[in-house]
Amino acid sequence: MEHTNGGGTTTRAAVASQQVPASAAACAAMDPDARHRACVEFRAKLSRDTGVNLTAAICESLLGLVFGNEGGEQASLEGNPGQFYTCLGDAIAKQSLPLVLPDHLQIAWWCYYEAAEVHTHPAGMRSLAGSLFHGEGVTEDPAQAAIWYQKAADLGDAPSKAALGLFLVNGSGVAKDAARGFALLREAVDQGHGMALVVVAQCYLKGEGVEKDAAHGVYILRQVINQGDISKPKAETALAICYMNGDGVEADTVQAALWCQRAADVGNAEAIQILPLIRTCNFCSSSPAREHCERCRKVRYCNAVCQAAHWKRETDPHKGHCRRAAEASQQEAGGASTSAHQ
Ligand SMILES: [Zn+2]
Numbered sequence: 359m360e361h362t363n364g365g366g367t368t369t370r371a372a373v374a375s376q377q378v379p380a381s382a383a384a385c386a387a388m389d390p391d392a393r394h395r396a397c398v399e400f401r402a403k404l405s406r407d408t409g410v411n412l413t414a415a416i417c418e419s420l421l422g423l424v425f426g427n428e429g430g431e432q433a434s435l436e437g438n439p440g441q442f443y444t445c446l447g448d449a450i451a452k453q454s455l456p457l458v459l460p461d462h463l464q465i466a467w468w469c470y471y472e473a474a475e476v477h478t479h480p481a482g483m484r485s486l487a488g489s490l491f492h493g494e495g496v497t498e499d500p501a502q503a504a505i506w507y508q509k510a511a512d513l514g515d516a517p518s519k520a521a522l523g524l525f526l527v528n529g530s531g532v533a534k535d536a537a538r539g540f541a542l543l544r545e546a547v548d549q550g551h552g553m554a555l556v557v558v559a560q561c562y563l564k565g566e567g568v569e570k571d572a573a574h575g576v577y578i579l580r581q582v583i584n585q586g587d588i589s590k591p592k593a594e595t596a597l598a599i600c601y602m603n604g605d606g607v608e609a610d611t612v613q614a615a616l617w618c619q620r621a622a623d624v625g626n627a628e629a630i631q632i633l634p635l636i637r638t639c640n641f642c643s644s645s646p647a648r649e650h651c652e653r654c655r656k657v658r659y660c661n662a663v664c665q666a667a668h669w670k671r672e673t674d675p676h677k678g679h680c681r682r683a684a685e686a687s688q689q690e691a692g693g694a695s696t697s698a699h700q
Pocket residue numbers: 639640641642643644647659660661664
């Protein structure tokens with residue numbers, strides 16, 4: 359049975375989409391004349407550039423969303439067009455309107471392109487990169503995505519540093535350069551990007567871009583979990599995989615299942631995916647295995663029959679290492695806080 363330390367599509371999406379905290383709705387503060395002017399100009403420009411014609415009513419609803427959404431109070435077509443087009447793209451991409459826009463992802467992509475290319479807006483560049491990476495409203499192009507993440511990172515955008523760092527570590531969209539990826543991830547962490555810290559931990563676990571130190575990777579994951587921000591479920595899933603594989607900790611399927619369950623309970627997609635694998639019987643490999651060894655609590659079984667068979671199995675009998683595992687279990691319970699890596 360093999361497990362990886364993440365790095366799938368969900369990981370990349372999560373890193374790229376970590377948003378600034380929601381700010382108060384500013385719809386009421388928006389000058390109606392300015393909104394009307396923005397609407398007329400946006401409709402004309404969209405029609406000219408893309409041939410898509412929106413009705414005035416749809417346009418007004420969209421602008422209402424923009425100025426009511428997070429970051430919307432800084433958006434203005436005259437004063438801050440980059441922010442304006444980024445927020446507009448987000449409103450269209452989320453399609454949080456009581457109507458269905460035709461080709462809404464293409465329109466969102468066009469908005470991001472306007473924000474990124476014309477107005478050099480970092481968040482617009484980041485959203486454009488995300489669209490290119492996922493092929494949303496545009497042909498999938500990871501290499502172009504990396505270029506836009508780089509441009510936004512050069513302007514100091516922390517989520518883009520985190521996303522590009524992950525690209526470099528994984529070699530997706532760019533030639534693999536784990537050391538440069540790790541450095542970018544560290545920069546994002548220093549700017550307060552919590553999700554990047556989970557990836558930094560995974561770099562320590564795998565020795566990607568930094569000297570391998572699995573115990574330190576686990577230490578960082580526990581730190582993230584204790585902080586309890588939105589990165590917590592991702593860190594819990596990564597810790598579960600450590601317990602599963604014995605990376606930086608003694609292998610322990612009960613602990614693995616516990617951490618994985620916590621992340622799955624709040625909807626973490628990767629945790630939901632691997633939970634059945636973690637709850638696998640140590641003898642027959644069926645899942646889910648509901649019982650565990652009462653003595654060491656480190657291995658799972660379907661039932662007493664599988665447990666007895668595993669106890670005396672010819673190759674790798676559990677009888678041989680149960681006592682050692684039980685002792686390790688007790689030590690862990692007694693001295694968990696003193697063993698923390700510095
Ligand atoms: Zn079994």
